[in-house]
Each structure stands twice: as C-alpha cells, then as structure tokens.
Amino acid sequence: MTSGPFTGYHQREVPPDDVELTRVGPGTPCGEYMRRFWHPVGFVRDLGDVPLRVRMLGEDLVAFRDHGGQVGLLHLHCAHRGTSLEYGVVSERGIRCCYHGWRFDVDGRCLDTPGEPAGSRLCERIWQGAYPTLTFGGLVFAYMGPPDRRPALPVYDTFGMDGYRLLPAARFELPCNWLQVKDNSMDPVHTSFLHALSSGYQFTEVFGQLAELDWLETPFGMIYIATRRVGDYVWVRVCDFLPPNVHQFTRELEEASTERIGYRPVITRWAVPNDDTRTTNFELTAIPDDWPVDETAIAKPGFGQSSDRPYAERQRHPADYDAQASQRPIAVHALEHLASTDRGVIMLRRIVRDGIRAVGRGDDPFGVTRGDGPPIRTLAQDTVLKIPAPADPAADRRLLRDTGRRVVAGP
Numbered sequence: 001m002t003s004g005p006f007t008g009y010h011q012r013e014v015p016p017d018d019v020e021l022t023r024v025g026p027g028t029p030c031g032e033y034m035r036r037f038w039h040p041v042g043f044v045r046d047l048g049d050v051p052l053r054v055r056m057l058g059e060d061l062v063a064f065r066d067h068g069g070q071v072g073l074l075h076l077h078c079a080h081r082g083t084s085l086e087y088g089v090v091s092e093r094g095i096r097c098c099y100h101g102w103r104f105d106v107d108g109r110c111l112d113t114p115g116e117p118a119g120s121r122l123c124e125r126i127w128q129g130a131y132p133t134l135t136f137g138g139l140v141f142a143y144m145g146p147p148d149r150r151p152a153l154p155v156y157d158t159f160g161m162d163g164y165r166l167l168p169a170a171r172f173e174l175p176c177n178w179l180q181v182k183d184n185s186m187d188p189v190h191t192s193f194l195h196a197l198s199s200g201y202q203f204t205e206v207f208g209q210l211a212e213l214d215w216l217e218t219p220f221g222m223i224y225i226a227t228r229r230v231g232d233y234v235w236v237r238v239c240d241f242l243p244p245n246v247h248q249f250t251r252e253l254e255e256a257s258t259e260r261i262g263y264r265p266v267i268t269r270w271a272v273p274n275d276d277t278r279t280t281n282f283e284l285t286a287i288p289d290d291w292p293v294d295e296t297a298i299a300k301p302g303f304g305q306s307s308d309r310p311y312a313e314r315q316r317h318p319a320d321y322d323a324q325a326s327q328r329p330i331a332v333h334a335l336e337h338l339a340s341t342d343r344g345v346i347m348l349r350r351i352v353r354d355g356i357r358a359v360g361r362g363d364d365p366f367g368v369t370r371g372d373g374p375p376i377r378t379l380a381q382d383t384v385l386k387i388p389a390p391a392d393p394a395a396d397r398r399l400l401r402d403t404g405r406r407v408v409a410g411p
C-alpha cells in the first residue's frame, strides 16, 4: 500500500538503481560504453612538477607531463612492486618510481631499472599500463578503451567561433553518480525553480518566468529549447547534450531586454565519472572578445556548482550541487515519478542506453566520430526577438514554441 496518507512504513524499500546506465567500472556495460570516447583527465595547468593522481571510470591512474613535454597517463601502481607513481619523479623522459627507480615512458614502456646489474634486459619485458592522451584547449583528454576502437576527439563549432576565445574554465567534483549530473543538463524547468522561484534568484530575473519547453533529437545528440515571454520580447535559450557526457549551455546573463540573434557565450562541460559515486565536471568556455577576461574567475566553479558554500547557506539557497548530489549517491529510477517536464531526461537516458547496447553488439555508439570532418554544428545559444504577445495566452504559448523551433532550424 503505497498511496494514501501516512504510507511511510510501506514505502521504505529502496530498489536497486539502474545498473546498466550507472556503473562505470571496467567490464560493466556503461563502463565499456564510456571507454569508447575521449574524456578530460585534468587541465594542462594541473600537470606541474609532481604527478597528478586521478581516478577515472573506477581506475586509479597517474597523469604527468615529462620535461620533454609529453603527457602520460599510467596505471597508478608501479609494475615492479606496486608503489604509487603519485610519489614518482617526473623526468626528462617519462616518470621514475620513487621506490627502486624504475622509469616508464608515456606509452608504458620500461626505460630503465637502475638497481639491476649492468646489461640486464629485464626492462624489455616490462610494460606499465598506459592510456593515450591528447591536449586540446588547455584540457588533457584520455582514451581508455580498446586500442583498435580509438575515435577522434569530437570538435564542436563552439571551439572556434569568430568573435570568441576558447579558454579552460572550472573543474569541480560531485559526490554522486555521473548520470544524475547529466540528467540535469536536459532539465530546463529546474532553471525556473531551483535557480529562481524556489531558492531565490541566482541568475537574472527572467529565469523566473516559466518557459515553453521543447526537446529535439539532433544529428549530434539532443537539445532543449526553453522559450520565455519577457514583455514584448521572446527569449529562446537552447542547450546541447552531446553523448555520452557533454553538454553546452550559455552563461546565465541574459536579461532579454534587447534583440540579439545567436549569442553564444557557451560553456562546454564534461561530466567524467571518477567511479560510480563520484563525478568530476570539466569546462571549456567561449568568451566573447569584448569581455574582459579574469582567468582566475573563469577557473572557479559557478555559483552553487560545488561544495564551496557552508551547509547553512546551501540549505537556505540550494543550487545545482545540492539538488544533484542529494538525489542519493546513485539516483534510483524505480522510485521516480517522471512528469511531462522530464521528457528531456527520458530522451537522454534512452540515448545513453542505446549507446551502451550498441557497444554490447560490437558497434560504434552514437556520438563517436572518426577522421577529420568539419566541426560539429551545435545549437546552444541565447536569441532574443521582439515579438509582442497576442492577446490570447494559448496563442502566445503556441507562438513561443514555434519561435523556439524556428530559431534552431536556422535561416
């Protein structure tokens, strides 16, 4: 009996989470899916004179940049007797384990075993586990999948727009599963409640207007379109989801008080699973050329994105970190009551599930790119048009929806 008054006693059971979509360790269906894509490991700025210990997809790893400028990502525990390479010495070439001095190149090759007798050929048989990396936009990416399935790094059109500079931005960790972090990206209704009506205005006031919502699949993933009436103006905000774990959104600065078309001060954000219950977000950002740039400010997480506020304040003015992390360490889909505003969440999960099953069949999942095609056309933007409201509210809602669709269809 789970409906009716005082049913707490009957509603205590917590069923398992949706393991097909949430578990990312080696050998799991979603873990294998994730391993078909490049993921950020850290920013180039994080690779200094000491190695960087990282946990990705349930694996403990160490990243470093040797003095020759090569970036390596190796299994954490040394192939000799397991000492952590986070205590290793970054060398001219490769990294040297602190314990007995074995040195490994960025591809895992053993370069020397200095304690062994002269002429020893032991080294030739030793390989430290290693993953390929590449750097782009100040981020270091890694590919942790089968070597023969290595894709290209997808290049989105937002990485090279006229009138904008691409810069590394923030990194922040959430103590929860990756999927609920990403669910949020296709959940535009929360921008009116969490960020305005229910916990105080966190962005501009126009976010407090309820939007006409729409979701569409695209050739590269999916988008949401949130279209709001602001006096005589119609404000169309579009965000992209790019499988498996990337989304793009505009900075929350729109006032919708003047017309503009296709404004794209975009943040591109990857949600990288450290493991099943921890997720690190990494961001690149396109900054309009006429904005002053404070790189320290850009490197900080936005308001309420991380645990950087006191609990008492987070309770009074909760934001994204609080809403997402408190859905349980792994949100339990079987206990949800999905509503009409969750259509984007349902679509996103279907894209992920289809991708996981494609990998299970031996196919490339949706979102994998190969070769050097043109940049992928994405749609995240703010567009504001002057279109006074018709008298009939239902006609205005139709007008908002049609305007949203027209904006993403382009000229």
Ligand code: FES
Pocket: 078, 079, 080, 081, 082, 083, 097, 098, 099, 100, 101, 102
């Ligand atoms: S444990 Fe690394 S060199 Fe011995």
Ligand SMILES: [Fe+2]
Pocket: 190, 191, 195, 320
């Ligand atoms: Fe949010």
